[in-house]
Amino acid sequence: SQQGEEDPQALSIQEGENATMNCSYKTSINNLQWYRQNSGRGLVHLILIRSNEREKHSGRLRVTLDTSKKSSSLLITASRAADTASYFCAPCSNDYKLSFGAGTTVTVRA
Amino acid sequence: SAVISQKPSRDICQRGTSLTIQCQVDSQVTMMFWYRQQPGQSLTLIATANQGSEATYESGFVIDKFPISRPNLTFSTLTVSNLSPEDSSIYLCSGGTGTNIQYFGAGTRLSVL
Structure with missing residues (x-):
């Protein structure tokens, strides 16, 4: 597995605005996934996109x-207050392991 | 999807003791994994829990420190042995299916005094 690199590290937006974050990776992939983590809890799978x-x-x-x-x-x-979280991308190759980068921390202000 | 139950949710342990974390999946998953998340850091994969055989550890993690069992498809335990303050972290288990997607437990927050 390879680690994705998320950018920016942190993002602060007003409720109702859009948030965009990016992920870069190094080698070819089968798919790429995005996960969300709220305040030190478990990760939640958001979406998988195939190559x-x-x-x-x-x-x-x-x-x-x-x-x-x-x-x-x-x-x-x-965006909503509930979107406040850290977001991680996971580029997936041929094995089933996931490797996470530092993530993007999104703060949605009321 | 799968629902992952992890316990305890948090614990405070004394230096030199051990903590065993349990992970239960509500449906059969192909793979089960254990991660560590140190304060302010991302997740690091500790090992892949293999049913009925020894876990597969990632570089930097050893069986003596992190023994793992997986007696059946839906249950696994991680023990963190000989605790030191550096082991204070969140430990997470996950279950994976053939789609590459992993479902995570809520984590165990461990503090070592």
Whole structure:
């Protein structure tokens, strides 16, 4: 497994605004996943995008994948206080292990 | 999806003692994993728990310090042995299916005095 690198490290936005974070990785992948962690709790799987997909939506989440640039982005639209969390990407190759980077910490201000 | 139950949710232990963390999955999963998250850090994979055989440890983690059992498909334990203050962390278990997606427990917050 390889570690993704999330950018920015931290993001502070007003409730209702959109939040965008990016993930870069180094080698080819089968899929890429995004997870959320609220305040030291367990991670929650948000979305999986396969290497042959370019964009995927789930509710207020939009994920893009550019395999030529080895990068992905996660957009959260119309943010809410409950979106305050750390977000991690996990690029997945041929094994079942996940490796996590430092994540992006998102703070949504009321 | 799978629901992962992990206990205890938190504990405070004395130096030199051990803590065993239990992880129960509500459905059969292919893989089970144990992670450590040190304060302010990301998750680091400790090992893959293998059913009925020795766990597969990642570099920097050894069986003597982190013995792991997985007697069946839905249950695993992690013991953190000979505790020192550096072991103060959150420990998380997860279950994985063939899709690569992992489902996480809520974590065990360990403080070592």
